[in-house]
Amino acid sequence: MKLNKKVKEMEGAEQKIIAAARRIFQRKGMAGARMEEIANEAGINKALLHYYFRSKEKLFQVVMTEAKMQMLGRLHPILGSEASLFEKIEKFVESYISFISLNPFLPGFILHEINRHPEEMVKMMLSNDKRPNLNKFFLQVESEIRKKNIIAIQPEQLFINMLSMCVFPFVARPLLQGVMNVSDKKFSLMIEARKKEIPKFIINAIKR
Amino acid sequence: MKLNKKVKEMEGAEQKIIAAARRIFQRKGMAGARMEEIANEAGINKALLHYYFRSKEKLFQVVMTEAKMQMLGRLHPILGSEASLFEKIEKFVESYISFISLNPFLPGFILHEINRHPEEMVKMMLSNDKRPNLNKFFLQVESEIRKKNIIAIQPEQLFINMLSMCVFPFVARPLLQGVMNVSDKKFSLMIEARKKEIPKFIINAIKR
DNA sequence: GTCTATAATGAGATAGAC
DNA sequence: GTCTATCTCATTATAGAC
Structure with a gap:
């Protein structure tokens, strides 16, 4: 163009x-x-x-098209890669939080608009091109469970947990700061810390 | 009235x-x-x-007033109670998810409106009466850390993780269903399962 | 391409009958 | 209390000069 x-x-x-x-x-x-x-x-x-x-x-x-590509486009490369499961979790969290930190209003925007027009929006989000390659990630989780490397957990639940912990703090930032009585400065530091804390938390939760 | x-x-x-x-x-x-x-x-x-x-x-x-009371009013009774930490986590997750299941659009509504008027909204949310009693919960977490019952974790981070995993699936439901290719029926079952899965996940993550 | 002025419509609010 | 009809203003969109 x-x-x-x-x-x-x-x-x-x-x-x-x-x-x-x-x-x-x-x-x-x-x-x-x-x-x-x-x-x-x-x-x-x-x-x-x-x-x-x-x-x-x-x-x-x-x-909206641009927003959706940015949010969904980041799912594939990492979750569909060849890395080990734990490595993948670390990479994904770090990269996703870094990206949203630069676009803190993006998730709330997308989620709100989807709620207003669920059918069309979701169709629009997924139709175009690359549907996120979660299957590879899901299979990998199941494989690790069979090998007794991690506890039994539904891969979808693990994915939801990971995404929730990455995205929700941005969507709920003013509310969280209000409820916990935390300054802008401190909240930003906490977000930064989450890049390492979330993977630790998740891996602790699932490792045997 | x-x-x-x-x-x-x-x-x-x-x-x-x-x-x-x-x-x-x-x-x-x-x-x-x-x-x-x-x-x-x-x-x-x-x-x-x-x-x-x-x-x-x-x-x-x-x-909005009604909505805010429902969402915040539920924080105190459980997190400020006398129960043990693990019990508290179990009770909170179960009760919060049950409530939101009955009002699935409530969280997204509040979060969106807060983003449009952060200052006033947050002030309005917290002024009225009962500011959530998170201090008791936070002190309890720190006490358990000192007693070596759980690993070192910032209480705020634990709280954010717990709330994220409870609330985010509702805010992002259509998107999650689309991305994971999950039917309404199955997603509802997954939500129901989370009442037990999230506490297990959290406790695994923090227990020594 | 960029502006000013204006048309056309959408949506909150009110008047007044019943 | 409840309705129909109407007013008023905000906002999207267009016309037309430069």
Whole structure:
């Protein structure tokens, strides 16, 4: 779509709009976002939004498609790799938390929008191209169970536990900070610590 | 507000409206909900909504206040009780999952709205009355660590892990089902199983 | 491509009859 | 208390000048 010539600073209006739309949509959701707000955030005019993207819906689709690819695209490479199970868990947690730290509103955004249109959204998430390769991971877990290296656990449950512990703190951050009475600074440190703590926790939980 | 005389079936318009507002707001959020939709869901007229509750905002506050009390009110009784740590974990997980199973959209609703207005919302959540009594739980964890009954772990991290595993599956249900290719029926069974699986998982992870 | 001005629609809120 | 009809304003979208 654009010749990627070193990608200087501002890539023109189109990219500024997408960047702005990302920020606004991710924080407020499709229904809560205002086209004018996005225009202001991008430092341009409302009419330009419609010039580049025909409608709010279209602009939303761009942001959502990108979001979904980022969140799901990261599942495959690691969980489908050839690494050992424990190594895989360590790599996955570390990499997933690192990524979400850079896009903290992404998970909440996706989850909220999916709840508003479960059928279409899920179909859209999975149809396009690469359906996450969880089977390899699941088979590996079952194999380790048979070899008595880990306790008996449904692979799906293990996966849910791992994903929950990685993602939930971001989705629930303000609430958790409020309930536990924790500062921004301390919470960030705790998130950072979780990159190592979660794998330890999981491996402790399942190893024999 | 009403004499609770056996609470027959339909409790009049006011209750029907609240019930409808709950369903719509919880699924679509404040911004995504439509007054007309709520009216239809309640089987009454738009104007009646404004007769009973002056505005959309007021109606929203009713639903949100109720929601917050239900979610946070359940933290104290169990985590602040006199039970042993392991027992407490078992009780909490079982009870929290049971409750959310009956109100599956509640967590996502609260988390989304908090993200839209972090300051006010969190203040509102914690001000009113009972701030969750997590200190007792945290001290208990530290005591068990000193007694070498469990491994060293930051009590906050343990709490986050526990809450994540309980709540996240509901927030992310459609996505998880899509990614793991699991039917409604099977997912419900998995949730039910988690009441026992999560405590086992946690206790395995922390016990010496 | 980018703007200003304006049209078109959507949705919350009110008036007034019954 | 409950309804129909209507008002008002916010927001998406377009027209048209530059």
